Amino acid sequence: GDSVTQMEGPVTLSEEAFLTINCTYTATGYPSLFWYVQYPGEGLQLLLKATKADDKGSNKGFEATYRKETTSFHLEKGSVQVSDSAVYFCALSDAGANNLFFGTGTRLTVIP
Amino acid sequence: DTGVSQDPRHKITKRGQNVTFRCDPISEHNRLYWYRQTLGQGPEFLTYFQNEAQLEKSRLLSDRFSAERPKGSFSTLEIQRTEQGDSAMYLCASSLVGQYNEQFFGPGTRLTVL
Numbered sequence: 001g002d003s004v005t006q007m008e009g010p011v012t013l014s015e016e017a018f019l020t021i022n023c024t025y026t027a028t029g030y031p032s033l034f035w036y037v038q039y040p041g042e043g044l045q046l047l048l049k050a051t052k053a054d055d056k057g058s059n060k061g062f063e064a065t066y067r068k069e070t071t072s073f074h075l076e077k078g079s080v081q082v083s084d085s086a087v088y089f090c091a092l093s094d095a096g097a098n099n100l101f102f103g104t105g106t107r108l109t110v111i112p
Numbered sequence: 113d114t115g116v117s118q119d120p121r122h123k124i125t126k127r128g129q130n131v132t133f134r135c136d137p138i139s140e141h142n143r144l145y146w147y148r149q150t151l152g153q154g155p156e157f158l159t160y161f162q163n164e165a166q167l168e169k170s171r172l173l174s175d176r177f178s179a180e181r182p183k184g185s186f187s188t189l190e191i192q193r194t195e196q197g198d199s200a201m202y203l204c205a206s207s208l209v210g211q212y213n214e215q216f217f218g219p220g221t222r223l224t225v226l
Contacts, residue, residue: 004154032213043116044155044203044217089154093213098168099145100205100215102154 002027002094006103013080013110021075021106023064023090031092033057033066033073034100038087047075047088080110114138116218118204124224125194132190133221137206144187145215146179147203155203161187162209194225 007022025031035047035057048057053068062077073090090103117136125131137144143162147155158177159169163184172178176194181187191198201222205215 034214036217043219044205046214046216049214091154098143098160098213099157099171100147100155100213101157104152104154 002031002092002101004090004092004101004103006090006106008104008106010107010109013108015082015110015112016079017110019075019077019080019084019108021088021090021108023073023075023103025071025073025090025092027071027092027094029094031094033064034091034093035062035064035073035075036089036091036102038089038105040086044089080108082110082112084108085110116204116206116216118202118218118221120221121219122222122224124226126226127194127196129194130190130192131194131223132188133202133204133223134186134188135204135218136186137204138216139185141206141208141216142184143207143209143215144181145205145207146187146189147205148173149201149203149220158189191223194223196225199223199225 003026032051034049036044037047048059050057050066056065064075087105087107089105091100119134145160146158149155161181176192179189201220203220204218207215
């Protein structure tokens with residue numbers, strides 16, 4: 001069945017450090033891939049998406065590339081800020097499914 | 113504000129009571145989803161509607177859970193005879209058919225069962 005495996009957290013970085021959060025997936029078809037972010041006390045927000053192989057999603061300095069050969073969708077940011085502290089969720093939507101499958105989330109804390 | 117809204121934001125109830133949550137989707141969205149999120153986990157899909165039709169409900173956690181979307185606009189999720197294990201965040205999301213299933217989430221209703 002469909003599933004998402006995320007890098008375990010929590011992750012603590014200093015401001016301006018480079019961020020990578022790993023995400024790999026298992027899907028029966030050709031899924032769309034998403035990163036959602038949940039800031040403290042707020043709901044899930046769509047951060048970026050990619051709908052086909054080799055697509056790169058980007059938003060707010062974050063990027064992720066849909067790698068079909070490695071079934072991965074790793075999230076990266078070149079220079080994190082304190083305001084990026086949040087929980088990040090990788091998710092997929094298989095073409096045959098109508099719901100999202102989420103990873104367990106990775107908590108990021110950025111310290112000044 | 114044209115985002116997804118949920119009411120109430122918090123609900124505390126005693127074991128055995130019934131609770132009902134409401135979700136108002138983005139107005140032009142025809143799909144509406146319910147998820148449950150427990151501490152330290154990602155959201156878990158429960159059910160979804162396309163307009164007023166409930167197209168998937170096999171993932172509802174037990175027969176104590178039910179959902180409706182009578183006019184294809186807002187939706188309600190009811191839990192009967194609540195148990196302590198029902199304590200969680202209940203999330204609603206909406207989307208447009210054909211938009212790669214890009215879902216927009218509400219703030220959630222946090223349920224605590226004492």
